[in-house]
Amino acid sequence: MKIFVAVCFLFAVSTSAYVVKSRDEHLQFRNECIAELKVPTDLLNQYKQFQYPNDSTTQCYLKCIFVKFGFFDTTNGFSVENIHQQLVGAAAEANHGDDLHTKISSCIDKNEQGSNACEWVYRGATCLIKNNLPLVQRSVATQT
Numbered sequence: 348m349k350i351f352v353a354v355c356f357l358f359a360v361s362t363s364a365y366v367v368k369s370r371d372e373h374l375q376f377r378n379e380c381i382a383e384l385k386v387p388t389d390l391l392n393q394y395k396q397f398q399y400p401n402d403s404t405t406q407c408y409l410k411c412i413f414v415k416f417g418f419f420d421t422t423n424g425f426s427v428e429n430i431h432q433q434l435v436g437a438a439a440e441a442n443h444g445d446d447l448h449t450k451i452s453s454c455i456d457k458n459e460q461g462s463n464a465c466e467w468v469y470r471g472a473t474c475l476i477k478n479n480l481p482l483v484q485r486s487v488a489t490q491t
């Protein structure tokens with residue numbers, strides 16, 4: 348039995364590329380990004396209201412969060428799959444052919460205009476937030 352469980356666990360780990368992040372991890376990412384970027388309190392208060400002004404600190408804050416989640420990296424850009432899986436949660440498998448996938452994809456671009464990474468994430472992230480994806484909102488503005 349123990350061996351069976353261990354084998355199943357290994358199988359699960361090696362086949363699932365993206366690991367859904369917990370609420371504790373959200374909080375940790377948020378705190379790390381706030382510290383890294385020295386985000387001032389007035390901006391944090393705006394984030395709590397889901398207001399993300401178009402300034403470089405906010406752009407880089409959203410990028411920092413997205414990188415820590417595994418939603419974005421500077422080489423490959425956004426991962427629609429990872430964002431989707433995080434939204435549906437660990438208990439379900441994201442169906443990458445469904446409407447939610449299309450909704451996420453519609454906010455993502457390949458940065459044809461060549462903006463810096465912070466601006467690039469800001470464009471995508473604010474679109475996802477505007478489209479009312481509740482979990483994206485919670486992920487970026489998690490408060491306790």
Ligand SMILES: *[C@@H]1O[C@H](CO)[C@@H](O)[C@H](O)[C@H]1NC(C)=O
Binds near residue numbers: 401469470473
């Ligand atoms: C943010 O501001 C810059 C400079 O004004 C502008 O080019 C860009 O389109 C804005 N981004 C968004 C998502 O509104």
